[in-house]
Amino acid sequence: MTQPAALPADWRDLYALTKPGVMRLVVFTGLCGLLAVPVLPPFALGFTAILCIALGAGACGALNQWYEADIDAKMRRTAKRPLPGGRMDRQSALHFGVGLGVFSVLLMGLATNWLAAVLLAVSILFYVVVYTMWLKPRTAQNIVIGGAAGAFPPLIGWVAATGQMAPLPLLLFAIIFLWTPPHFWALSLFVRSDYAAAGIPMLPVAAGIASTRRQIFLYSLPMAAAAIAPWPLGLTGAVYGIVAAVLSLAFVALALPVLTNRASEPAGMKPEKRLFAYSIFYLFALFAAVVADRWLP
């Protein structure tokens, strides 16, 4: 019988290697950063900037799966990915990830500007080297610092369009940076046994469930403040301000039952599941509000 790894990888597996689900949120926040600029770039350049952000995110996904193939095999949630599933060899994943990453950075630099390209390169290296290789297997604070990698897209989108940094995209960076821990810890609470089995020191494994719930609630407060801040600072109008206030209050209101929940089994973690689902909607809606505020008369 032919060994699966001896076959050239199927294109569907290469696509799965890019983590399309994660890429959607990255592309959306990058697009919103680009659409929030005072003067839009030509369509071809804006399109290329978003394409490069998507390819860079795909490179991160591929290199993450290349490095964590052994860990993925131990977790139910990830065991069927192309590498642990035996449908692709690790070298192909490495070549695909590096190729995609280098291509995305070079294309970004040539099409838009080299500051955007450097930011894209930093975000890829930060995710792969700092988060995946260094922090994730070592510290329970992995997602707090590593989450910065996912906060880059709106900043990259803005810089690709304008060539310079500004307070609004830096605040959008801060919002995603502060949103990542409560979002990810809500998930890690109800898949805690997976992380424990794989030996990853996620907060619920390293510090316990009660401490994680406290941290989720505490992080939701500065996150809400950062989300509302662009309005009083005069960087956005009332449309964004009101939407951000309502969405952020709802986030904190959903984090409260997580704080008071005492369940230790996934079956009793409805508040955590609700907060996780809402956190995805929250980020989409918040960034959509940034664009709406910029373009609505």
Add this chain to the structure above:
Amino acid sequence: MRADDEELIRGRQRQRARIMALLLGAFVILMFFITMAKTGLNW
């Protein structure tokens, strides 16, 4: 290597070659539009 294994590998290679051809074609078109935009010839 059995004949059906070889056929499977050839099939995968053909499929990937087709996708690479499409992507290269799309890249050429993208570079054309980037050049137009960078030189200020927007239409």
